[in-house]
Amino acid sequence: MNSLRVLLLLLAASPALAGDAPRSALEETARRESRLVVDSTTDREQVAPLLKAFQQRYPYLQVAYRDLSGADIYRRAISGTQHGDVLWSSAMDLQIKLVNEGLALRYSSPQKAALPSWASWRDEVYGTTFEPIVLAYNRQRIAERDMPDSHTALRRVLRAGNWRVASYDVESSGAGYFFFSQDSRHNPEFWDLAAVLGRSMRYQEGNSLTLLKRLQRDEADIAYNVLGPYAWSFARQHPQVGWVLPQDYTLVVSRLQLIHKAATHPAAARLWMDFVLSREGQQVLAQGSGLPPIRDDLPRRLGNIDLAREAAKLRPIQVGSGLLVYLDSAKRSLFLKRWREQLPAALQP
Incomplete structure (x- = not known):
């Protein structure tokens, strides 16, 4: 009996025997790999704090x-030769397509338990951020009290007045097509809104930052479907730009991360995955990059808005096979044809 107690005490006291061995083995393998390649849609400057924190934790890895x-x-991933070890992208539908095509390495991250149930799929792809899509506006032209704060109110205002709208290029921008197609799933009056958006459209761009600059330069009055963290950060430095969280529904997107099945440095990729999803990594993303955390055990804020209090109107986009619906070539062609019909002749492709 005494021998058994001694053995149990030894098991509890020894990190090597108490569960740290797999982690140590992973780190040792990553040390031998010595390198990690991350392909990402997030600007390097924006995630510089995360990169710094990761390198401090794993100084033997060259990132x-x-x-x-x-x-x-996506194109590099399917080429088989030019892809990174980790693929981190805001194009949620294309990331899911890679998983569906068998190009993601299955990895059950120990951080998974802290994530919402909708934020991962098949232990192959994980959401890393919680980003509401907002309406941004030109405060030189629209007073805060007059800015429509819902899709319904926006439709009414655009129908009644002569407004200049900027939004994503649905035809050429993957994010633009994704945001608009998701809108059509959540808004039963989407095509009524699309009709007035199309008539008011002056600029179609490929990213949120360019849309916000249109507002800053007084070239547009309203920017539709802007990523919340970009709007919040931009408005802090440019007070002539404002933004609102739509009150009828607010789509929430997440930058999805997966490890390529043919990763050259799979152990280093696992360390990166775990770090980005960890409390430390998520806090760095939130505080250093302005990207609200995906973890349920951390507070989510967008500027001065407590997102927990807005939960009833937030509609996170489910990570999974449902994102493949609008990648079907027939559905895509039909959607784009109908959208083109809403645009003025000057913006027709």
Whole structure:
């Protein structure tokens, strides 16, 4: 009996026997790999604090961080030769397509338990951020009290007045097509809204930052479907730009991360995955990059808005096979044809 107690005490006291061995083995393998390649749609400058924190934790890893579009990440991933070890993209539908095509390495991260149930799929892809899509506006032209704060109110205002709208290029931008197609799933009056958006459209862009600059330069009055963290950060430095969280429903997107099945440095990729999803990594993303955390055990804020209090109107986009619906070529062609019909002749492709 005494021998059994001694053995149990030894098991509890020894990190090597109490469960740290797999982690140590992973780190040792990553040390031998010595390198990690991350392909990402997030600007390097924006995630510089995260990169710094990761390198401090794992100084023996040389990290090559490559800024790419979601479409480029997808193309490289299927090429079989030019892809990174980790693929981190805001093009949620294309990331799911890679998983569906068998190009993601299955990895059950120990951080998974802290994530919402909708934020991962098949232990192959994980959401890393919680980003509401907002309406941004030109405060030189629209008073805060007059800015429509819902999709319904926006439709009414655009129908009644002569407003200049900027939004994503649905035809050429993967994010733009994704945001608009998701809108159509959540808004039964989407095509009524699309009709007035199309008539008011002056600029179609490929990213949120360019849309916000249109407002700043007084070239547009309203920017539709802007990523919340970009709007919040931009408005802090440019007070002539404001933003609102739509009160009828607010889509929430997440930057999805997966490890390529043919990763050259799979152990280093696992360390990166775990770090980004860890409390430390999520706090760095929130405080250093302004990206609200995906973890349920951390507070989520967008500027001065406590997102927990807005839960009833927030509609996180489920990570899973449902994102493949609008990648079907027939559905995509039909959607784009109908959208083109809403645009003025000057913006017709």
